[in-house]
Amino acid sequence: MLVVDQLSMHLPAFSLSQVTFKISQSDYFMLLGPSGSGKSLLLQIISGLVKPDSGRILFNGNDITSAPAGKRNLGILFQDLALFPHLNVFDNIAYPLRVKKQSGSIVSQTVNELASQFSISHLLKQNVTSLSGGEKQRVALARTLASKPSILLLDEPLSAVDAQLHMDIMAMLRSINRHGTTIIHVTHNYEEVISLASRVGVLNQGQLLQVGEPVEVFQNPRSEFVAKFTGTKNFFRVKGLNATPNGLVYAELPFGKTVAFYTDTIFPHGFVCFPEDSVVLSTQEANQSTLNVFRGYITDIFAQRFGYEVIIDSGFKVSALITRESLDKLNISAGTEIFASIKANAVRFIPEI
Known part of the structure; x- marks a missing residue:
């Protein structure tokens, strides 16, 4: 046209x-x-x-x-x-x-x-x-x-x-x-x-x-x-939403995973996203209050201007941004099993109008 x-x-x-x-x-x-x-x-x-x-x-x-x-x-x-x-x-x-x-x-x-x-x-x-x-x-x-x-x-x-x-x-x-x-x-x-x-x-x-x-x-x-x-590498379409009375919402993603977040207003369709620097990595699954913990394997690590980007395959791709000190402390490389944690208040819901 x-x-x-x-x-x-x-x-x-x-x-x-x-x-x-x-x-x-x-x-x-x-x-x-x-x-x-x-x-x-x-x-x-x-x-x-x-x-x-x-x-x-x-x-x-x-x-x-x-x-x-x-x-x-x-x-x-x-x-x-x-x-x-x-x-x-x-x-x-x-x-x-x-x-x-x-x-x-x-x-x-x-x-x-x-x-x-x-x-x-x-x-x-x-x-x-x-x-x-x-x-x-x-x-x-x-x-x-x-x-x-x-x-x-x-x-x-x-x-x-x-x-x-x-x-x-x-x-x-x-x-x-x-x-x-x-x-x-x-x-x-x-x-x-x-x-x-x-x-x-x-x-x-x-x-x-x-x-x-x-x-x-x-x-x-x-x-x-x-x-x-x-700034939206961790950006996913929502398949379904389940709200709780205290404002916590569970979003079902197309690949069978669930992401929890807080919101005041619910729309029937939308997306969730979270910044790379909100993703916390650990080589062991710890007992913690974080609602979103995804187990996966590292597929790539490459240098960024301020740290390193780590790509995790958890059945879907998660990107994390960590410091050089964290990279050395974790002692991780491609193929390492990893747990990626994201706090619910770090997840943004963007409605599809």
Whole structure:
């Protein structure tokens, strides 16, 4: 559907270098990277607001690289939302329809349908300056979707919202995508990727380092940067959840193992992950209070910048990061039987929205 082919853009202090990827109909594609990696610039090039120095953008087989933004049928939502402060909610949502000279009946019907979809019908006569942050987000999304764009472009839409609103907007975006809208979403937060993305591209210093499904990218990083930035080598899909009254939850993993963790809110689908440095290794199974203890065999040990990474096969792959002193004390090597322990409060549950 959308092909980004060898896009490059050279600025005095930054270069976007030969970025290539493809997006299919109904994909939820997320560009993940740190601040200054070129994510927003790439989004602006795709939208037509910035012209690249070289490369092509193909949309349904047509070259739109030089097409003006208004002719691309792409909707972009900026981080600052860019609502019109002098207009009420109705007129903000109606703006792109009026620019296209739609009839009054179509404008009214479309605005009311979107307002109902985003639960803001009661706000249509209010000025946007009086709205809460979440209400402004909903108005901005409704306005962006009013012209029925083929692709929705989102620039860090969740970066400035509180935790509850964060979940609400993620659910809204997932619903929009499931109703058929293709989405390209820029973020620096890998948890958003886990919850929302069908595919992800990792960008750093203007270069697209890896593209694939989130599980593939996070479990099999192809570069040191991807591994460190995502920080999610111990990352597993949950098969089932069993909650206890005291807030402890047991997650069943697809390979027959169970991981315990604490959480206040339960979602039917999601992932668990835990950092490598939270994994404690022992050559003997000790009597301890740790709920998560996995027996396995070491398959590899290799040096990292700050210590050593130990890969354990426990029926699934567990990665641990230990110091040189710990490596010498344990006296371990490939093939050594090992017990990997992870405290329940070190395990994170990330819902799949």
